[in-house]
Amino acid sequence: MATPLFQAPKGTRDVLAPESERQRALIACFAERAIGAGFGQVVTPIFEELGVFERIGEATELVSKEMYAFEDKDGRRLALRPELTASVVRAFVQHRPPTPWRAWYEGPQFRYEKPQAGRYRQFTQVGAEILGTDDPHADVEIIALAWRFYEAIGLTRVSLLMNSLGDPTCRPAYLEALSSYLHERSADLTEQSRATLEVNPLRVLDSKRPPDQEIIDAAPSMADHLTDEVAAHFEAVTQGLEALAIPYRLSPRLVRGLDYYQRTTFEFAADALDSAQNAIGGGGRYDGLAEQLGGPPTPGVGFALGVERMLLACDAEGAFTAPDNSPQVFVVDVTGGAEASALADQLRQHGIRADRGFDQRSMKAQMKLADRSGAAWAVLIGDEELAQGVVTLRDLRGDQGQTTIERRALVERLLARPATNGEP
RNA sequence: GUGGCCGUAGCUCAGUUCGGUAGAGCCCCGCGUUGUGGUCGCGGUUGUCGCGGGUUCAAAUCCCGUCGGUCACCCCA
Numbered sequence: 001m002a003t004p005l006f007q008a009p010k011g012t013r014d015v016l017a018p019e020s021e022r023q024r025a026l027i028a029c030f031a032e033r034a035i036g037a038g039f040g041q042v043v044t045p046i047f048e049e050l051g052v053f054e055r056i057g058e059a060t061e062l063v064s065k066e067m068y069a070f071e072d073k074d075g076r077r078l079a080l081r082p083e084l085t086a087s088v089v090r091a092f093v094q095h096r097p098p099t100p101w102r103a104w105y106e107g108p109q110f111r112y113e114k115p116q117a118g119r120y121r122q123f124t125q126v127g128a129e130i131l132g133t134d135d136p137h138a139d140v141e142i143i144a145l146a147w148r149f150y151e152a153i154g155l156t157r158v159s160l161l162m163n164s165l166g167d168p169t170c171r172p173a174y175l176e177a178l179s180s181y182l183h184e185r186s187a188d189l190t191e192q193s194r195a196t197l198e199v200n201p202l203r204v205l206d207s208k209r210p211p212d213q214e215i216i217d218a219a220p221s222m223a224d225h226l227t228d229e230v231a232a233h234f235e236a237v238t239q240g241l242e243a244l245a246i247p248y249r250l251s252p253r254l255v256r257g258l259d260y261y262q263r264t265t266f267e268f269a270a271d272a273l274d275s276a277q278n279a280i281g282g283g284g285r286y287d288g289l290a291e292q293l294g295g296p297p298t299p300g301v302g303f304a305l306g307v308e309r310m311l312l313a314c315d316a317e318g319a320f321t322a323p324d325n326s327p328q329v330f331v332v333d334v335t336g337g338a339e340a341s342a343l344a345d346q347l348r349q350h351g352i353r354a355d356r357g358f359d360q361r362s363m364k365a366q367m368k369l370a371d372r373s374g375a376a377w378a379v380l381i382g383d384e385e386l387a388q389g390v391v392t393l394r395d396l397r398g399d400q401g402q403t404t405i406e407r408r409a410l411v412e413r414l415l416a417r418p419a420t421n422g423e424p
Numbered sequence: 425g426u427g428g429c430c431g432u433a434g435c436u437c438a439g440u441u442c443g444g445u446a447g448a449g450c451c452c453c454g455c456g457u458u459g460u461g462g463u464c465g466c467g468g469u470u471g472u473c474g475c476g477g478g479u480u481c482a483a484a485u486c487c488c489g490u491c492g493g494u495c496a497c498c499c500c501a
Binding site: 007010061062065066083109111113114115116117118119120123124125127192196203206207208209256257258267268275276277279280281282304305306307308309310332334362363364365366367368369370371372378380382383384392394396397402 | 425426453454457458459460461462491492493494495496497498499500501
């Protein structure tokens, strides 16, 4: 294919119907469930002051290397949001809604990454956050909302991985133990892991490079270093999941890339995707974030789910197909086109999805369009019908053939006989 | 960011090994019925062979660069 003059920038893509309808339906399904669980939508700007994201961790790659940062004409330092939790917490700090505050969101995010299947520079997430409580039941509610959503869209091959990362009272000691252990074995680590070790020892546990595995397997575990309080919290969360019969796997090496996470962290892996991009969602507790963004100390927990990746997983499982938005009626007008305008408008005003042909094409050509549109009915109008004030109503999918009816009875007739799109 | 693979009509792809100047199926358009789709038959349109440069009498085919996609690492949704 010859390269067009312009194309969507690298790592971005156009989504056309029906896939776009499918994406919209997925988000609508999430919205319905979030609202049903007491969450209200929060809509934040697509760009923020750069500092909002810098606070989420200099050691975080998405902050240090992947941000679309820029200056506006007044020299303000801004960035396209690389994730949404920081924006939501910033909004919380700015507006101080009563707690516990439950918010859900959806929208695009931007990271300057090397694109791959399921990895885009602009991608869409849906998510939810609860701020103002560190009750383990909040963690459970958050996880359950995500889990039940996967169920609702028909994804069955999803694994929930759980871990606790400790908190500021116990993590430093663990980090020290881990760091000294890794330093002892650093000669056997890959070069990349040695570099990571200096920036964030925790992240070394994430390495998938084979030479590192043996060392990582024998590394000290966070689970053994949790304070009683943090361990009890985690225990309460897992018990809560069990009470709801939500299956999970403990994953002591689950680290996650955002530095603000502490205590509960979790990730959802789509087992139907065999690529490395199988994480279709993740989240955790970020009790220190509100304070870092200049607000009062406020615990928080939330998750974000990748819309594009969920849809890839749905493809792999044959789940959540695009909704059928075909017109119910296609108007075929061989008198010039004005009657099609009038009839389609009338049908649409009554909530009937209607399409029509253009360019005064032959009846044969318009019938072909009618068929391809997926419409259940064709409404035909020619010179004879026009003269007599009638239309011909033709059943395109069933065996009702065609009849001539009074033009003024058309709407009533169609409303009385719902379309049977796609049905034989 | 590092490394591998791929890039031919709107779509899926053949042709690239051993250079000779572009093909199939689908889609689309028309006709078979000057008022009727889906099946069938007949006919037809469509390509700077991703882009740029080089080698050659000659390049889709070989070489270099570049852009885009993809896979692994990385990162993560």
